[in-house]
Amino acid sequence: MSGRREEILDAALAIADERGLEAVSMRALAERVGVTPMALYRHVKDKAALLDGMVGRLLSALLPTDGADGGDGVLSGEEPTWDQRLDALAHACRAVTQRHPWAAHLLFSRPAVTPDAVRAVDIIYLALVEAGVPESEVPRLERLISTFVIGFAASEASGRFTPGALDPRGRRGQLPAGELPGHSRVGRWLDLPVDLTAEFEADLADIRRMVVGAAARGGE
Amino acid sequence: MSGRREEILDAALAIADERGLEAVSMRALAERVGVTPMALYRHVKDKAALLDGMVGRLLSALLPTDGADGGDGVLSGEEPTWDQRLDALAHACRAVTQRHPWAAHLLFSRPAVTPDAVRAVDIIYLALVEAGVPESEVPRLERLISTFVIGFAASEASGRFTPGALDPRGRRGQLPAGELPGHSRVGRWLDLPVDLTAEFEADLADIRRMVVGAAARGGE
């Protein structure tokens, strides 16, 4: 209802995609929608509410569509297992922040209280219960997993994982090797380009093992 | 050298601590320092560079001070083990963002290329090597661990972990229970207040187990 609001939010998304989040001003948005800046306040309480609305719109794209494949290509001939559903959600999250890098930060700052965000949490709860995690541990593990997944997405989107993009020799150029024994030990592995898709997969595998471990330990 | 720059950065930290990050403007900072806004540009290239300088200043507080206890109270009678050093760094990171909630976000956005940031990464590298993690896996696990720790800190600082602060019934009030089978299953555990200190400890224990597992699996 009131498609006007969605129209405004989508215009804001478009500006952010094209020119970055800081280009999203009430004035620029108003111009794009073809209206005076003040008219926006009919449909959006605040600039903060505008940002909330923008992430809300993205989150709805993150959820598995009803009766479809869960978001990562596992067709629904058979029911996906708990780890497939977890993976699907994680990949959907990363896909969103790859398409909209500016959004990664907002996922951390804006509390996840929209209905779609709650639904995403619910999917993780169910997956963990099905994995055999004791119910008392489920909320903690949900927070751990979502924190890591959103953190990975935000790190990738902000370039935190690839500081070498600016300077090929990367980080350790600035300090004498003697002060960095860890870097010396790891040595050549630091010079390889990082395949973040493979790394994300390996991370999710580690998290899967962690969930299985928590289930195996049971109550204690 | 040029203590003037540090003086300016510290004034910026003070403003952020007192009135939030968005109160840190070149004009407000100039006034606090007792100078015209333009004078700041002698000591700081940009507003972006100012923010970088602010996190840089915080990061130096995060590192174990030379010859001291590693940051979390383990006295240096005996050398701390790898997991104690990891824990110390994690707790130091959380302590920083608890003292300076506005900083959590910057830790994600500003690439960690300052000497102090590199030193922190080096500590993690060394700890992982000592834990027996294969060297090819060390950089990935460092990124996984730092992503989680910074993510936890940022989530806590931004209130992502406590949406119930606004509405005691929290998140699921908005949706019919039938649509949230996961929440129903977990049930009463959702109504308890969250002890984030205990949760952080439990999370670090899980991460420790993950590191041990990676070491045990070895090359493959």
Added chain:
DNA sequence: ACCTGAACACCGTTCAAGT
């Protein structure tokens, strides 16, 4: 070297007024 004053091109938001 270090600082200033004036100016430019922006912001979010309030408020009274229009239809």
Added chain:
DNA sequence: ACCTGAACACCGTTCAAGT
């Protein structure tokens, strides 16, 4: 209901000028 115009109190930054 929905939109407008003018205004307020801000921004970051450039540029020429001062000492």
